[in-house]
Amino acid sequence: xxxxxxxxxxxxxxxxxxxxxxxxxxxxxxxxxxxxxxxxxxxxxxxxxxxxxxxxxxxxxxxxxxxxxxxxxxxxxxxxxxxxxxxxxxxxxxxxxxxxxxxxxxxxxxxxxxxxxxxxxxxxxxxx
Numbered sequence: 845x846x847x848x849x850x851x852x853x854x855x856x857x858x859x860x861x862x863x864x865x866x867x868x869x870x871x872x873x874x875x876x877x878x879x880x881x882x883x884x885x886x887x888x889x890x891x892x893x894x895x896x897x898x899x900x901x902x903x904x905x906x907x908x909x910x911x912x913x914x915x916x917x918x919x920x921x922x923x924x925x926x927x928x929x930x931x932x933x934x935x936x937x938x939x940x941x942x943x944x945x946x947x948x949x950x951x952x953x954x955x956x957x958x959x960x961x962x963x964x965x966x967x968x969x970x971x972x
Contacts, residue, residue, distance in 0.1 A: 845870040845961045849939050852966035859929050859970070865922040865939030865963050872920050875942050879913060879924045880956050881935035882965075890953035891937070892924065895946070902949035906932070929970045939963040 851863040863879070878893035892903045892913040901913050912925040922939050940959035943952070952958055 845942075847939050847941060847961055847963035849937065849963035849966040852937060852968045854969045854971065855929055857930055857970055857972050860925070860927045861929065861968060863924040863926065863937055863939070863966060863968075865924075865941075867920045867922065867941055867961075870920075870942060870961060872915055872917055872922070872941060876947075876952055876959070877913070877915055877922045878940045878952055878956075878959060879922075879937060880940060881933075881937045881968075883932075883935035886935075888938075888956060890956060893949045893952040895949040895952050897946035898948045900949050902953045904953065926968070929968075931970045931972045934968060934970050936965040936967050938965045 846868040848866045874896040876895045879891040880888055881891050882888045894901050910928045914923045940962050942960040943958045
Protein backbone atom coordinates (compact mmCIF):
# COMPACT_ATOMS: atom_id res chain seq x y z
CA UNK A 845 0.00 0.00 0.00
CA UNK A 846 1.31 3.41 -0.96
CA UNK A 847 0.03 6.87 -0.14
CA UNK A 848 1.58 9.65 -2.21
CA UNK A 849 0.99 13.11 -0.83
CA UNK A 850 1.51 16.20 -2.96
CA UNK A 851 0.46 19.82 -3.27
CA UNK A 852 2.58 21.44 -0.60
CA UNK A 853 4.62 24.55 -1.20
CA UNK A 854 5.57 28.03 -0.08
CA UNK A 855 2.68 30.49 0.00
CA UNK A 856 1.83 33.79 1.60
CA UNK A 857 -0.51 34.22 4.51
CA UNK A 858 -4.12 34.25 3.35
CA UNK A 859 -3.46 32.00 0.37
CA UNK A 860 -4.97 28.62 -0.42
CA UNK A 861 -3.51 25.21 -1.20
CA UNK A 862 -5.03 21.86 -1.98
CA UNK A 863 -3.17 18.79 -0.82
CA UNK A 864 -3.74 15.48 -2.57
CA UNK A 865 -3.04 11.96 -1.41
CA UNK A 866 -3.13 9.28 -4.09
CA UNK A 867 -3.62 5.80 -2.67
CA UNK A 868 -2.38 2.62 -4.36
CA UNK A 869 -3.12 -1.05 -3.65
CA UNK A 870 -5.83 -0.13 -1.15
CA UNK A 871 -9.40 0.76 -2.05
CA UNK A 872 -10.56 3.80 -0.12
CA UNK A 873 -14.34 3.36 -0.53
CA UNK A 874 -15.67 4.24 2.93
CA UNK A 875 -12.45 3.53 4.81
CA UNK A 876 -11.31 5.99 7.46
CA UNK A 877 -9.03 8.74 6.16
CA UNK A 878 -7.16 11.56 7.80
CA UNK A 879 -4.64 14.36 7.57
CA UNK A 880 -2.09 15.07 10.27
CA UNK A 881 0.70 17.60 10.52
CA UNK A 882 4.00 18.04 12.30
CA UNK A 883 5.42 21.50 12.81
CA UNK A 884 9.04 22.10 13.88
CA UNK A 885 9.38 21.68 17.62
CA UNK A 886 5.80 20.57 18.07
CA UNK A 887 4.00 17.28 18.48
CA UNK A 888 2.15 15.72 15.57
CA UNK A 889 -1.47 16.82 15.56
CA UNK A 890 -4.61 15.70 13.84
CA UNK A 891 -5.89 18.15 11.24
CA UNK A 892 -8.96 16.40 9.89
CA UNK A 893 -10.44 12.89 9.74
CA UNK A 894 -13.47 11.13 8.35
CA UNK A 895 -14.69 7.87 9.81
CA UNK A 896 -17.34 5.52 8.40
CA UNK A 897 -18.50 5.10 12.00
CA UNK A 898 -20.24 8.49 11.92
CA UNK A 899 -19.68 9.69 8.36
CA UNK A 900 -18.72 13.09 9.65
CA UNK A 901 -15.57 15.11 9.19
CA UNK A 902 -13.75 16.15 12.34
CA UNK A 903 -11.39 19.11 12.35
CA UNK A 904 -8.86 20.53 14.73
CA UNK A 905 -10.18 23.73 16.26
CA UNK A 906 -7.28 25.64 14.72
CA UNK A 907 -8.38 24.81 11.16
CA UNK A 908 -12.15 24.60 11.51
CA UNK A 909 -13.86 26.77 8.93
CA UNK A 910 -10.71 27.07 6.84
CA UNK A 911 -9.82 23.49 5.87
CA UNK A 912 -11.99 20.86 4.17
CA UNK A 913 -11.26 17.16 3.84
CA UNK A 914 -12.73 15.17 0.98
CA UNK A 915 -12.22 12.04 -1.04
CA UNK A 916 -12.70 10.95 -4.62
CA UNK A 917 -13.29 7.21 -4.58
CA UNK A 918 -13.13 6.99 -8.36
CA UNK A 919 -9.60 8.37 -8.23
CA UNK A 920 -8.79 6.69 -4.91
CA UNK A 921 -7.52 10.03 -3.69
CA UNK A 922 -7.94 12.07 -0.52
CA UNK A 923 -7.82 15.87 -0.52
CA UNK A 924 -7.31 18.64 1.97
CA UNK A 925 -8.43 22.06 0.79
CA UNK A 926 -6.70 24.70 2.89
CA UNK A 927 -7.93 28.28 2.73
CA UNK A 928 -6.91 31.42 4.60
CA UNK A 929 -3.56 29.89 5.44
CA UNK A 930 -1.67 31.29 8.39
CA UNK A 931 2.03 31.11 9.33
CA UNK A 932 1.08 28.73 12.17
CA UNK A 933 -0.15 26.25 9.54
CA UNK A 934 3.46 25.71 8.48
CA UNK A 935 4.21 22.00 8.89
CA UNK A 936 4.76 18.73 7.11
CA UNK A 937 1.34 17.32 6.29
CA UNK A 938 0.75 13.58 6.25
CA UNK A 939 -2.20 11.65 4.91
CA UNK A 940 -3.37 8.44 6.52
CA UNK A 941 -5.89 5.75 5.65
CA UNK A 942 -7.32 2.49 6.91
CA UNK A 943 -7.59 1.02 10.36
CA UNK A 944 -9.38 -1.67 12.39
CA UNK A 945 -12.82 -1.35 13.89
CA UNK A 946 -15.17 1.60 13.85
CA UNK A 947 -14.44 4.73 15.82
CA UNK A 948 -15.88 8.22 15.48
CA UNK A 949 -14.00 10.87 13.58
CA UNK A 950 -13.14 12.84 16.73
CA UNK A 951 -11.45 9.75 18.13
CA UNK A 952 -9.35 9.28 14.99
CA UNK A 953 -8.29 12.91 15.14
CA UNK A 954 -6.76 12.31 18.56
CA UNK A 955 -5.34 8.88 17.85
CA UNK A 956 -2.98 8.88 14.89
CA UNK A 957 -1.82 5.40 15.89
CA UNK A 958 -5.16 4.02 14.76
CA UNK A 959 -4.31 4.42 11.08
CA UNK A 960 -2.63 1.56 9.24
CA UNK A 961 -1.18 3.36 6.24
CA UNK A 962 0.70 6.65 5.95
CA UNK A 963 2.02 8.87 3.20
CA UNK A 964 5.50 10.37 3.15
CA UNK A 965 4.42 13.92 3.91
CA UNK A 966 4.33 17.16 1.98
CA UNK A 967 5.75 20.43 3.29
CA UNK A 968 3.56 23.49 3.60
CA UNK A 969 5.27 26.78 4.41
CA UNK A 970 3.21 29.90 4.99
CA UNK A 971 5.04 33.21 5.09
CA UNK A 972 3.69 36.26 6.88
